[in-house]
Amino acid sequence: MRLRALLDTDALGLRLLGGEDELDRSVRGVMTTDLRDPSRYLSGGELVLTGLAWRHSAEDSEPFVRILASAGVAGLAAGEAEQGDIPADLVEACVRNRLPLFAVSEDVAFATITEYVVRQVSGERAGDLAAVVDRHRRLMTSGPAGGGPDVVLDLLTTDLDLHAWVLSPTGRQIAGAGAELDPATSALLAGEHLAATRTGRRGPHRVTLKGTTYSLFPIRNNGRGTAVAAARDVRETVLSDWLLAVEADAGDWPAARLDLLQGVTQLIAVERDRRDAARTVRRRLAQEVLELVQTGAAPAEIAARLRVAAPVLLPGLGSAPHWQVVVAKVEWSQDGGNGSADLDAGPVAQSLLEEILVESDRIAVAHAGDEAIALVPLPSVPSSGEDGVESPAPGLHADALLTAVRDPLSAGLADDGRLTLGVSASVHSAEGLRGALEEARHARRVAAARPGRVCAAGHHELASHVLLLPFVPDDVRRAFTARLLDPLRDYDRRHRAELIPTLEAFLDCDGSWTRCAARLHLHVNTLRYRVGRIEQLTGRDLSRLEDKLDFFLALRMS
Structure with a gap:
């Protein structure tokens, strides 16, 4: 917005005291200060609001105005609530440094001016960003993907100072601008979104977690890359739709900003369709x-x-x-x-x-x-x-x-x-x-x-006792047997190690090392090596009754 727009708004009650030739300056933000030197907090383009608490004598005006002018602020608005009329030395300093100066009536709160400027600036920036988003959508729908959702989310952060993330129904972060959400927060946001969607309420849904408010926008998965009316039954899509989580309260947003975010969700839906097509x-x-x-x-x-x-x-x-x-x-x-x-x-x-x-x-x-x-x-x-x-x-x-x-x-x-x-x-x-x-x-x-x-x-x-139940399919029984014995059979085939006969003998001897070694005509250490190899290949422990039973049943069903 331009400085001139401040004079055209009667509700602000501003009077121009100097700098009429500079009213076409752009206003990029607003700052309220009563510091003698606020330069560290200025980046240029601000309308500075001050109650003049920094001014103790006429000599203070010139240094203060020079600091503002050097920082490239758009203008200065001084309040009359504390000191009455604006001091002449401040007016003269602003004229010398070509800094537009406004008087703020004691009936007008600084908050009113701040709200007006922020609303105007954000609306214009949103309009510019909307044009960028629209161009990005055309690029994605007519040619190779233009960087995916992350590019659009970066635009939201740099142009509107909005932090946003694209989440799946399980809370998995698909894209984001800035720091990642921690998994617990992502899962909670996804759950809140799914619960709100099931109630049939229209988005965006708002939720507050640990003192931070998020607005949740649905991203419809419809196969065409554009948002359409909800399916005939929300349950057909609720478990597959993505969502856009924005760290802000959208409850008092103007229509232009809400429309912008809806456009962003449509753009991300295009990327969703691309990924689905790849599957x-x-x-x-x-x-x-x-x-x-x-x-x-x-x-x-x-x-x-x-x-x-x-x-x-x-x-x-x-x-x-x-x-x-x-x-x-x-x-x-x-x-x-x-x-x-x-x-x-x-x-x-x-x-x-x-x-x-x-x-x-x-x-x-x-x-x-x-x-x-x-x-x-x-x-x-x-x-x-x-x-x-x-x-x-x-x-x-x-x-x-x-x-x-x-x-x-x-x-x-x-x-x-x-x-x-x-x-x-x-x-x-x-x-x-x-x-x-x-x-x-x-x-x-x-x-x-x-x-x-x-x-x-x-x-x-x-477990093995479950496999004894009559309703268990034969294929499940065979899969159980193969899972337990196939590693041993493969090993025997490669190395002629006779692990299967060793296992049968070990179980038949009730796990007695001496009796089993005598039956197989082996040294006990050789038997221990073979049993250790059986346990290593199967992940079982032949000292446990449950594992012995599993092997016993697998051998009987093989």
Whole structure:
């Protein structure tokens, strides 16, 4: 804004005392001070408001005005509330230094002037920024991405002093300007946003955490990069939409600034659509592999399909990996409103599972009916031992997945939704994928039997006594057996070490070292070495009754 605009506003009651030729100066901000030397707080372009408490004699005016002029301030407004008429020595000093001077009536508070200037300056800056955002949107929609959401958020910070972050439904920070939010705050903001969205309230939603107010703007995932009306049922999108968290209270923002932030969310939605499009090929390949696994295709056919898909699913992996399978299911109660029976839960679960597993790059997620299924490759890691046996990299753990997403997603599921997850053990070939899929599904059913809106279970919870239950599928039993015994069989095949016969004899002798060594015609130290190798390869402890029972059942079912 220009200084001249201050005289055109009757509500401010300002009188010009000098500097009529300088009224076209731009005002970039406002500052109130009664310091003798406020230069350290000035950056240029300010309208300085003062109550003249710094002036004790006529000699004080010249130094004060020189400091302001040297700092490049736009003008000076002096209040009449304390000293009455503005001193002539101050007027003369301003004329000499070509600094516009205004008198502020005692009936007008400095806060009124400050509010007016800030509102005008912010509105103009927002308008300039809106034009930048619009140009950026056109660049992103017509050509290569222009830097992604971070560029736009940086504009908000530099031009409007707004700190903002783009968050996923689980609270994962996707983009941000300035310091990162701590994970706990991000999760709380995501949960508050999901809870507010489920109530049907229009955004932005406001929330205060630890004394800081945030305004939460929804970023709709609609496939076109522009915000549209809400879906026929909010539950179709609530678990997949991003949000824009702004560290400010938008409750008293002018319409122009709110429109600007809506434009920013539309621009970020374009980037969201780009990322979703990049997943299309992965989803299709995962769907093809899943259909082969579920229809009982030969392992060789599945392996051939995986080799074809390897450049997309496994970029940069030089060897065939181990695999894990994760199954997710989102269920809504029938009385949740708006015809929940018509909800297509499969795509919702698919999008959500991609978000939950986003840290595990190279994942591919498909959906079958109302459940989503993820194929997670685990690169092989060479053993540090002399035998050179490769083992899978550390895999996903159900408890870790649950901890990361439980609180925010529970808010989005509210009182009528549930998310259940099942995680398989790792398998070393396509031959084991069917068993891994059934194992993950069975683990998910174990999770579904627990209370809570978000539950998960892993293969480690399918204990041996559970496998004795009649409803456990044969594929799950076979997967359990393979997981426990295949490392030993592979080792025996490579080294002729006879670990399987040693294990059978050890269990048959009730864990007696002397009797087992005598039966196998081995020295006790050799037996101890073999049992130690069995424990190392399987991660079990043959001194524990539970592990002995697991081995016993695995051998009987093999």
